Amino acid sequence: xxxxxxxxxxxxxxxxxxxxxxxxxxxxxxxxxxxxxxxxxxxxxxxxxxxxxxxxxxxxxxxxxxxxxxxxxxxxxxxxxxxxxxxxxxxxxxxxxxxxxxxxxxxxxxxxxxxxxxxxxxxxxxxxxxxxx
Amino acid sequence: xxxxxxxxxxxxxxxxxxxxxxxxxxxxxxxxxxxxxxxxxxxxxxxxxxxxxxxxxxxxxxxxxxxxxxxxxxxxxxxxxxxxxxxxxxxxxxxxxxxxxxxxxxxxxxxxxxxxxxxxxxxxxxxxxxxxxxxxxxxxxxxxxxxxx
Numbered sequence: 001x002x003x004x005x006x007x008x009x010x011x012x013x014x015x016x017x018x019x020x021x022x023x024x025x026x027x028x029x030x031x032x033x034x035x036x037x038x039x040x041x042x043x044x045x046x047x048x049x050x051x052x053x054x055x056x057x058x059x060x061x062x063x064x065x066x067x068x069x070x071x072x073x074x075x076x077x078x079x080x081x082x083x084x085x086x087x088x089x090x091x092x093x094x095x096x097x098x099x100x101x102x103x104x105x106x107x108x109x110x111x112x113x114x115x116x117x118x119x120x121x122x123x124x125x126x127x128x129x130x131x132x133x
Numbered sequence: 134x135x136x137x138x139x140x141x142x143x144x145x146x147x148x149x150x151x152x153x154x155x156x157x158x159x160x161x162x163x164x165x166x167x168x169x170x171x172x173x174x175x176x177x178x179x180x181x182x183x184x185x186x187x188x189x190x191x192x193x194x195x196x197x198x199x200x201x202x203x204x205x206x207x208x209x210x211x212x213x214x215x216x217x218x219x220x221x222x223x224x225x226x227x228x229x230x231x232x233x234x235x236x237x238x239x240x241x242x243x244x245x246x247x248x249x250x251x252x253x254x255x256x257x258x259x260x261x262x263x264x265x266x267x268x269x270x271x272x273x274x275x276x277x278x279x280x281x282x
Contacts, residue, residue: 036244039237046234050227054272058215058280061207064200077197088190091183120194127194127201 031090038087045080065131074132078125085121089114171258179236182229189226224273231268235261 052073056064067073092113100106147157168177196214199206213219239257242248248257 036241039241043234043238046230050230050268050272051275054276055279057276058211061200061204064207068197068200084190088183088187092187095180095184120190124194124197127197130201 031093035087035090038083038090041083042080042087045076045083048076049080068128068131071132074128077128081121081124081128085117085124089117092117172254175236175258175261179233179240182233182236185226185229186233189222189229192222192226224269227272228265228269231272232261232265235264235268 052067056067059067068077093110096106096109096113100109145157145159147155149155166173168174192210192214196210199210214223239248239261242257248254
């Protein structure tokens with residue numbers, strides 16, 4: 001149907017909407033999907049961590065350090081740290097996108113959240129590795 | 134048209150039948166909507182508990198970094214966690230974490246296409262609340278037994 005305006009413009013988005021760049025063509029599906037993937041992975045990890053952390057309540061320094069140093073615990077902690085901060089950054093981004101009504105506030109806040117999550121994740125992982133390695 | 138400062142404008146601008154731009158009226162929303170139905174209250178709580186957990190993660194990072202730093206720093210985080218503010222904060226965080234986790238399972242079921250019937254959403258909502266209470270108490274029973282030893 002070359003030359004047919006109707007066939008070439010089979011989109012429900014108006015030309016104005018397309019040039020504004022406010023559509024969903026920004027990897028939104030991947031963001032949504034990774035939230036689900038990380039949440040599924042975090043289900044068993046959260047159960048394990050919450051009950052383990054509870055059993056460490058009031059524990060002396062050596063007991064807590066030795067618990068983190070155990071290889072299985074260290075591996076699961078590193079997995080939990082990576083997944084948790086990915087999930088947190090993704091969730092906080094959605095909250096910011098919903099409530100920030102100024103573009104610069106939105107972009108600035110999302111970048112700040114990403115920076116804080118990266119730094120806290122690296123600090124946590126380094127702490128686990130210092131103890132376990 | 135100038136660059137939009139507020140992206141919500143994109144859905145607010147329409148045209149009259151003669152082609153002139155018009156700002157669409159808002160339909161009544163928060164003024165008339167009962168936000169304390171179980172379904173909507175749990176939806177809002179899901180977001181609040183997620184944000185609360187984000188804040189609680191800072192304590193987790195502190196705990197890990199302090200343990201890596203040595204006995205002195207560990208004594209600091211232990212002091213905070215055994216203070217009334219620490220215990221209260223951790224209790225709130227435990228409840229928020231279990232709620233967010235169990236409500237997350239409910240959301241995953243919805244994502245898979247299950248549980249959309251209105252009576253089912255109420256049943257699963259109550260299940261999340263009861264599950265949160267059970268898991269919070271269980272976590273703290275374990276914590277109190279561990280603490281006492």
